[in-house]
Amino acid sequence: MMDLTQREWVKHAVTHPIEGFEDMRWKKSGSVKIAFLIVFLLFVAQIFDGRLYGFQFGVAYDKTFNIIPYIVKSVVLFAAWVIGNWSVCTLLDGEGTVKNICIYSAYALIPYIAQLFINVLLSHVLIRDEMVFMTAIQIIGVGWSVVLLFSAIKSVHQYSFGKTVFAIILTIVAMLIMLFLLVLFMSLIQQIWIFISTIYTEISYRLRV
Amino acid sequence: MKKVKKRAKLLPLIFSGALFCGAVLPLAASAGEPYDVYNYDRWGEAIPSQAGYIAEKSVSGYDLGIGPMDAPSDIFCDHEKNFYIVDSGNNRIIAVNSDFDQVIRVYDRFTMPDGSETTLKKPMGIYISAENDYMYIADNENSRVLISDKDGNVISEIKKPASEVYDQKRTFLPQRVVADKAGNVYVVLNNITTGAAMFSPDGEFTGFYGANRVQPTAEIVGNYIKNLFVSEEKKARKARNVPTGITSFDIDGDFIFTCTQSSTQTTDTVKKLNAAGNNIFANLELTFGDYTPMYDTSSNVVLQPAIVDIDIAEDGNINCLDYTTGRIFQYDEDCNLLFIVGTKAKQLGGFDSVAALESMGSNLYVVDSGKDTVTVFTETSFGEIVHEATAKYNAGYYEEALGPWYEVLKRDGNYRRAYIGVASALLRKGDYKGAMKYAKLADAPAIYNRAFEGYRMEFLKKNFAKMFAVVAALIVVLFVTGRKRKKKRLAEAAALAEQLARDEADRKKKEEG
Numbered sequence: 112m113m114d115l116t117q118r119e120w121v122k123h124a125v126t127h128p129i130e131g132f133e134d135m136r137w138k139k140s141g142s143v144k145i146a147f148l149i150v151f152l153l154f155v156a157q158i159f160d161g162r163l164y165g166f167q168f169g170v171a172y173d174k175t176f177n178i179i180p181y182i183v184k185s186v187v188l189f190a191a192w193v194i195g196n197w198s199v200c201t202l203l204d205g206e207g208t209v210k211n212i213c214i215y216s217a218y219a220l221i222p223y224i225a226q227l228f229i230n231v232l233l234s235h236v237l238i239r240d241e242m243v244f245m246t247a248i249q250i251i252g253v254g255w256s257v258v259l260l261f262s263a264i265k266s267v268h269q270y271s272f273g274k275t276v277f278a279i280i281l282t283i284v285a286m287l288i289m290l291f292l293l294v295l296f297m298s299l300i301q302q303i304w305i306f307i308s309t310i311y312t313e314i315s316y317r318l319r320v
Numbered sequence: 321m322k323k324v325k326k327r328a329k330l331l332p333l334i335f336s337g338a339l340f341c342g343a344v345l346p347l348a349a350s351a352g353e354p355y356d357v358y359n360y361d362r363w364g365e366a367i368p369s370q371a372g373y374i375a376e377k378s379v380s381g382y383d384l385g386i387g388p389m390d391a392p393s394d395i396f397c398d399h400e401k402n403f404y405i406v407d408s409g410n411n412r413i414i415a416v417n418s419d420f421d422q423v424i425r426v427y428d429r430f431t432m433p434d435g436s437e438t439t440l441k442k443p444m445g446i447y448i449s450a451e452n453d454y455m456y457i458a459d460n461e462n463s464r465v466l467i468s469d470k471d472g473n474v475i476s477e478i479k480k481p482a483s484e485v486y487d488q489k490r491t492f493l494p495q496r497v498v499a500d501k502a503g504n505v506y507v508v509l510n511n512i513t514t515g516a517a518m519f520s521p522d523g524e525f526t527g528f529y530g531a532n533r534v535q536p537t538a539e540i541v542g543n544y545i546k547n548l549f550v551s552e553e554k555k556a557r558k559a560r561n562v563p564t565g566i567t568s569f570d571i572d573g574d575f576i577f578t579c580t581q582s583s584t585q586t587t588d589t590v591k592k593l594n595a596a597g598n599n600i601f602a603n604l605e606l607t608f609g610d611y612t613p614m615y616d617t618s619s620n621v622v623l624q625p626a627i628v629d630i631d632i633a634e635d636g637n638i639n640c641l642d643y644t645t646g647r648i649f650q651y652d653e654d655c656n657l658l659f660i661v662g663t664k665a666k667q668l669g670g671f672d673s674v675a676a677l678e679s680m681g682s683n684l685y686v687v688d689s690g691k692d693t694v695t696v697f698t699e700t701s702f703g704e705i706v707h708e709a710t711a712k713y714n715a716g717y718y719e720e721a722l723g724p725w726y727e728v729l730k731r732d733g734n735y736r737r738a739y740i741g742v743a744s745a746l747l748r749k750g751d752y753k754g755a756m757k758y759a760k761l762a763d764a765p766a767i768y769n770r771a772f773e774g775y776r777m778e779f780l781k782k783n784f785a786k787m788f789a790v791v792a793a794l795i796v797v798l799f800v801t802g803r804k805r806k807k808k809r810l811a812e813a814a815a816l817a818e819q820l821a822r823d824e825a826d827r828k829k830k831e832e833g
Contacts, residue, residue, distance in 0.1 A: 166760055167769035172363065238773045 117142045124218045128258045132215055132266035143210060146217035153220055154185035156227035165234035168242070192216060195285035196264065200278055205268030215267045219259035226252020354670050355663035362736055362763040364611040370732040372650065372659030372703030373684060375669030378695040379420045381407075386414060386423055389692040394458075394496070395678045395685055398448035403678070404455070405687065405694060411440045413457065418680060420696060427455075430472045438474065440466070445496035445568075449503070456505060458494035465494050465507055465519075478505060481517070481525030498571045506569070506576065513565040515597070516578070530597045532563035532580055532588040563588070568676075572632035575600075579608075579630040579640060589627050590640060606655050609642045633679040635711055641686065646671035648684060648697075652710045656737055659706070661697060662686065669695070682707070702731050709741055718745040736762055743767045752778060 113134060115123060120140045124131035135141055158181050162171050193213045200207060207215075229252075230245050237244060265275040359369035381389040390409025397403050401418040412428040429437050445458035454475060457466040465478040480492035493510040500506070503521030506529060515531035534540060540561050547555055564582035571577075576593045590608045592600040609625025616623055629641040636653040646664040651657055661684065663670050672690030679685065682699035699707070709724035718741070725741040732738075739762030747755040747770060755771035780787075 165772075166756075167765055167772050170362075170763050170765055174363070174365075236776075238776070239769045240773075 113138055115140070117145060121145060121218060121221070124215075125221050125259065128255070128262050131259075132218075132263050135215070136211075136266050136269075141211065141214035141218070143214060146214045149217040149220060149224065150186060150189050153189065153224050154181060156224045156231075157181045157185045159231045160227045163231050165237070167239055168234045189216070189220075191286045191289055192282065195289060196278070196282045199281045199285050200264075200268050203268075203270075203274070203278055203281075205270065205278070207264075207267035211267050212264075215263035216260060219263045220256055222252045222259065223256035226256075354665045354667035358660060359734070360611060360657060361734065366612075367734050369660075369734060370702045371661075371700055372706060373648075373661045373697040374700055375662075376683075376696045376698045377420070378668055378688075378691070378693045379416075380691075380693045381414075384414070384416060384420075384423050386426055389414070391689040392675065392687045392692060392694070393443075393689055394445045394676045395687045395694060396446045396448055397678050397680045397685070399450040401680060403680075403685065403694075404446050404448060406443050406446050406457075406676075408442050408444060408460075408689075411442065413440070413443065413446060413455070420694065427468075427472055430466065430468050430474050432474050433476075438466075444494065445508070447496075447498045449499045451501055451503065454499075456497045456499055458497045458507065460493050460495060460510070463492045463494075465497050465505065467505075476523055478507070478519050478523050481519075483525045485527055486517070486525060496568050498569060498576065500571060500574075500576075506571075508566050508569060508578075511565065513562045516566055516569065516576075530566070530576065530578055530591065530593040530599070532566065532585070532591075533602075534561050534563045535585050535587040537584075567627070568629045570630050570632050572636070577630050577632055577638065579627040581626040581628050581643060583624055583626070586624070589625070590630060590638070601655065604655070608640050608651075608655075609649055610645060610647075614645055628674065629677045631677045631679050634681070635707065636714075637679075637707070637710075639677055639679055639684060641674050641677040643674055646674055648677060648686065653714055656710075658710065658737075659703060669697075671695070702728070705731075706735070706737075710737065713741050713744070718748045721745060740764050740767065743771070747771050747774070750774070 115138075117140070120135060120138075120142075124135055124141075127134070158178075161181060162173075162176075164171065193209065193216060196212050196216070197207070197209045199205075200212075226248055229248055233245050233248070261275060261279070264270070264279060265272070268275075268278065270278060353371060353374060357369050357371040358366045361367050381387050387410075389405070389407045392405050393408045394406040395403060397418075402424055403416045403418065403420070405414045405416065407414055410428075412426055414426050415424040416422065417424055427440075429439050432438050440457065440459050441461040442459075443457050444460040447456040448454070449456065453470060455466075455468045455470065457468065459466050463480060467475045467477065469475060480486070482488075490512060491510070494507045495510050496508040498506050504526075505519040505521075505523075506516045507519065508516050512528075513531070515528040518526045518529045520526050543561060564580050564585045566578045567581040569576055569578040574595060578591045578593060580589050580591075582589070588599065588602075590601065590606070594600060608627055613625065614623045615621075623644045625645070626643040627640045628643040631639040631641075633639060637658065638651040638653070638655065640649045640651070641647075642649060646662050648659075648661040649657065650659045650661065662674075664672070666672075671686065671688045673688065674686055675689040676687040677684065678687075682704065684697040686695045686697070687693075688695065705724050705727050709721045709728060712718075712721035712724065721741055722745040725738045725745070728735050728738040729742070739758050743755045743758035743762055743764060744767060746752075746758060747767060752771045752775035756768055756775060759765075759768035759771055
């Protein structure tokens with residue numbers, strides 16, 4: 112039973128919110144390649160969402176284009192989620208490896224990404240009065256992804272319902288801590304850099320005189 | 321601008337034709353301002369623009385032949401198109417003709433009704449009523465408003481009211497005065513924050529009018545919460561939260577426009593008050609003056625715009641005078657920014673410390689109390705076209721405004737209001753595609769939305785048959801392939817079942833055998 116190809120597994124996981132990931136775990140299936148492709152698609156979808164919306168639904172600031180926020184909103188956010196979840200769940204007797212957390216979480220994002228693409232397309236066909244359709248699609252997409260993500264974490268670590276909720280809250284806290292450390296690190300590096308450059312300028316002036 | 325200058329120099333050399341000279345010269349003149357003309361784009365960022373006004377001349381007391389002015393503080397143009405300049409330091413009012421080359425009369429003493437003479441002491445404001453031809457003079461240090469006819473005979477004076485509503489501990493120092501059609505007099509007073517004092521035609525104090533609101537900053541909200549727990553005595557000792565008082569005002573028909581100069585307050589800097597004293601601009605998110613406050617590097621402070629005077633032109637445009645930057649910000653009646661004129665500079669067209677502003681026809685008159693001059697700005701041909709277009713647009717004649725808007729775009733491709741004007745006109749005409757194009761250029765999603773709705777409707781009407789055919793064909797194809805697939809799957813399942821049955825039979829045979 113359940114002899115599916117990798118592509119069929121994606122379909123199976125997304126369309127079976129309760130059982131899908133359990134089945135995947137049982138069959139030890141899931142591909143890192145597909146997971147990375149999904150994250151890349153998320154990155155593309157974020158850019159589309161930010162830049163290519165229909166003009167009637169808002170204007171994108173087009174004097175400059177900065178790609179960093181889009182990378183942060185997709186790749187960095189996803190990486191922080193995976194690392195945060197892994198570091199929390201290894202302490203909470205989770206059975207998931209980084210690879211599996213990465214694969215399962217990525218698969219769970221598919222409805223969200225699909226929703227972004229569909230809405231960008233629709234925004235070029237609909238007018239403001241019909242925005243309710245887009246909102247509905249957005250709510251469905253986000254809700255579906257949340258359910259899938261929950262199910263993914265639950266099955267990858269073999270947790271109970273309550274423990275999954277706990278683990279997800281802790282994961283979010285871990286992500287915030289990472290953010291804090293990152294900011295701290297950046298400012299420290301900046302200080303050091305300023306220190307070094309000051310010394311360099313000082314010495315170079317002395318040498319010239 | 322540089323390009324224009326070069327062309328102005330070169331062209332007369334190359335082409336001696338009078339036609340070319342005529343076309344180029346006004347452009348060259350507009351390039352002679354001591355500042356870069358700018359405007360704001362949709363994102364609130366400053367972009368270069370064409371000048372709407374140029375400084376024509378600046379007139380001092382010497383030019384008028386009446387000795388130097390000393391800190392003039394107000395100017396008013398009456399219905400006969402004569403100007404009245406309040407020369408505060410010299411305690412006089414100077415009446416000048418509309419060309420500013422002839423003094424009509426200098427008012428320095430007035431005859432009281434009982435025959436005695438009276439002089440002014442640091443007058444600050446003047447207003448001349450078109451109804452009864454009286455002069456209303458805010459005689460600041462004499463603590464009175466003098467109402468006089470044009471021959472200098474005082475009709476009456478308004479002094480500090482004895483009413484209970486007026487706090488008697490406070491002074492009565494009139495700063496600006498206007499009168500409405502019914503003869504009610506409104507007086508802006510120094511250090512009174514509860515609005516302008518209002519007097520009935522017979523000089524009776526009737527209350528205050530149009531007070532500013534307190535801006536809800538974090539500090540004030542915090543104070544409010546703190547005050548809930550503080551005793552009455554402590555509260556009395558604390559500084560109270562009071563709004564900044566009105567600085568100046570102007571009357572236009574039934575509306576009084578006020579402006580407030582404040583370093584801390586950004587709400588209610590410009591208000592449009594109806595007869596009941598309610599601010600019509602209150603709930604609109606409007607900014608007057610520069611979007612980004614000027615940063616003074618020498619004193620390390622951010623200089624907020626300080627609108628010291630306001631003037632409503634005959635065509636309804638609102639002119640605001642900013643003391644901080646020495647600039648005039650001209651808005652149309654819907655508060656869309658049209659032009660920014662002036663700067664802080666020594667040259668003609670620049671100011672030292674601006675005090676008052678007046679308009680007549682298409683000209684602007686700015687009183688500078690530092691330079692002691694009146695600077696006259698005239699409209700450029702670009703300004704004329706913009707004014708024509710905005711007047712038509714605001715009156716609802718979108719299609720009539722289309723021609724002028726195109727002309728504006730020819731001269732300044734950055735002028736955003738022109739794109740909005742063209743988009744609106746094309747939308748009304750039914751040229752949806754063109755409206756979409758211009759709405760996109762104007763960054764106006766709301767107009768684009770309506771244009772797109774029309775465009776989509778037209779598209780559907782034209783292509784409905786084709787689209788219906790395509791969709792129908794697609795459904796048929798899907799249906800057929802779906803059936804084929806189902807058949808195939810059923811056949812496979814049947815084959816599998818047969819195979820299993822055969823296997824089973826074989827197994828049984830073996831067991832039996």
